[in-house]
Amino acid sequence: MSMIDYDPAGATPKLLNATYSAVATGTTAEETLITWTLPANTLNAGKMLRITAFANTAATTGVKTFRVYFGGTTICERATALNNGQFRGDMIVVATGSTTEWSSGLVNSSAMSPTIYPATPAVSASGDIAINLAGTSVVAGEITSRLLMVELVN
Secondary structure (H helix, E strand, O other): OOHHHOOOOOOOOEEEEEEEOOOEOOOOOOEEEEEEEEOOOOOOOOOEEEEEEEEEEOOOOOOEEEEEEEOOEEEEEEEEOOOOOEEEEEEEEEEOOOOOEEEEEEEEEOOEEEEEEEEOOOOOOOOOEEEEEEEEEOOOOOEEEEEEEEEEOO
């Protein structure tokens, strides 16, 4: 879906990106598993994004870290020894100005209670903004990405 399909007068959320991917971590260092670039001038003041990220973990007991970045700022994070489980992050990013945003991420995993993750990214809307799903694990291949979805809500 491209910005060409976006109707600014519409009240319905508009899907900007849905990347379904099965990329496993290849090293023990943090690795970007899925990335998508929000085009410049999409998230202007008063606009809001809804971001959903999902990943699976291997049947191992090592600590795995799941992170979602918005322009280099972590907006959702969970680190746990999740054995054969799932991570899911649901985030809202609201632009309050041309270079100011606030976000709230709700991160869930199949072994822990949900956690709220607030952040203030402060990214300029005049340039492209990278949105990344990243993972870190003790052994390569322990986290596999599944989805990074971005919707423009208003």
